[in-house]
Amino acid sequence: MTEYISHSLEDTDRIAKDIASTFKGTEVIAMKGGLGVGKTTFTRGLAAHFGVSEGVHSPTFAIVNEYKGTVPVYHFDMYRVMDEDDLYSTGFYDYLGKGLIIIEWSENILEYLPEDAVFIELSYGEDENTRIIKRM
Amino acid sequence: MIILSIDSSATAASAALTEDSKLVGEFFTNTDFTHSRTLAPMIENLLSVSGKTTYDVDLIAVSNGPGSFTGVRIGVSVAKGIAFADDLPCMAISTLESMAYNLILTDCIVCAVMDARRNQVYNAMFRIRFGEVERLCEDRAISLANLKAEISEKYNGQRVILVGDGSTITMREVMDLPMSVEMAPESIRFQRASSVAAAAQAHLAAGEKPLKSAELLPSYLRLSQAERERKEKEAVKQASEDNAN
Numbered sequence: 156m157t158e159y160i161s162h163s164l165e166d167t168d169r170i171a172k173d174i175a176s177t178f179k180g181t182e183v184i185a186m187k188g189g190l191g192v193g194k195t196t197f198t199r200g201l202a203a204h205f206g207v208s209e210g211v212h213s214p215t216f217a218i219v220n221e222y223k224g225t226v227p228v229y230h231f232d233m234y235r236v237m238d239e240d241d242l243y244s245t246g247f248y249d250y251l252g253k254g255l256i257i258i259e260w261s262e263n264i265l266e267y268l269p270e271d272a273v274f275i276e277l278s279y280g281e282d283e284n285t286r287i288i289k290r291m
Numbered sequence: 292m293i294i295l296s297i298d299s300s301a302t303a304a305s306a307a308l309t310e311d312s313k314l315v316g317e318f319f320t321n322t323d324f325t326h327s328r329t330l331a332p333m334i335e336n337l338l339s340v341s342g343k344t345t346y347d348v349d350l351i352a353v354s355n356g357p358g359s360f361t362g363v364r365i366g367v368s369v370a371k372g373i374a375f376a377d378d379l380p381c382m383a384i385s386t387l388e389s390m391a392y393n394l395i396l397t398d399c400i401v402c403a404v405m406d407a408r409r410n411q412v413y414n415a416m417f418r419i420r421f422g423e424v425e426r427l428c429e430d431r432a433i434s435l436a437n438l439k440a441e442i443s444e445k446y447n448g449q450r451v452i453l454v455g456d457g458s459t460i461t462m463r464e465v466m467d468l469p470m471s472v473e474m475a476p477e478s479i480r481f482q483r484a485s486s487v488a489a490a491a492q493a494h495l496a497a498g499e500k501p502l503k504s505a506e507l508l509p510s511y512l513r514l515s516q517a518e519r520e521r522k523e524k525e526a527v528k529q530a531s532e533d534n535a536n
Contacts, residue, residue, distance in 0.1 A: 243511065246361045248408055253323065267409065 161286040167193045170288055171200025174275070180205055180226030181252055183269050185261035188277030193286050194259045197277060201257055202228045213259060218245050227254030233263040242267055295334070295348045295373070296488035299326040299366035300358030300386040301405065301456055306334045307484035308341050312492070316341045317485050326365040334369070345377050350501055352491035354482060355383040357413040357430060357512035358405060367509045380501030382491045383508070386482050390454040391417040391424045392489040393479040399450040402442065404457030410435050412457040413512055424493065430512055435464040443468050454480055
């Protein structure tokens, strides 16, 4: 496990790019963390490393956004996905191995994630601008 | 009878035109999930090089699952669309059953398996004798461990051949059984439209009535009830633990 401390949006962005530089672009990134903790900012950083410069926003209603980068980036929000039937009907399994898969609210589908998924946990730090980012 | 058959239930997609027992043409691609862009042009090209139009077609046969959610949806939607426009009769064929027809000349037990992820497969068993396919169980989602147990109990001593994109993971599972299980050669291992047509012909010959386009539905074969129940139990347990804290 690696732990990073962020003191700003810029820090979170830089840490995300740092972590992304270790990826090939076919990984499944399972993110966990409460509202406003920076999941989407973190995702923007990951996507930016793979050449996605704009348009990254949380796919709460669409469930998945696709971004064209140097590899395809698939951005999922599993907030409304409650069981495996739901997951299947998002087409999730069809995306595995086709590009970088970034999942917000991955705790909802924990038992269905591939064994080699990369876990990122974001949590609040001591003050309102501080975040703790753990990579597992 | 001219049958236009379609399969896009997994990563490959294909369309075939058969006239009675003759395969007039078949278009096959295996280029990952691009079916929404490629399937309709494939059908258009297939008809055009065969000198036919949809008006010449008597029946549309489509593999309606199990398989990839997106793939199955695209195949069934395209079939429905063409059938609706020209009011053509349709037939839905199980993807697993269609693959049994790949081995139609070999007397054997066909174990059709498609990867359903996390050590599960979509599966059905068939017996082929004298060029006829007999279904031995319904399409289902089953764990590799349970499938292995069933193969060893029920089919020991018989010639069992695996077809489908779950063949490799199934083979790995059953390798240490004291019986021989074979994998179909690569060229006839996977689902394809011409086999969907062959299955449709057998269904017609057996007296099955075709469907209207509106009656054609995907069959996703949802994952096992047991798993969903387990998850519900876990949720209840979690909730009571949360309350206790």
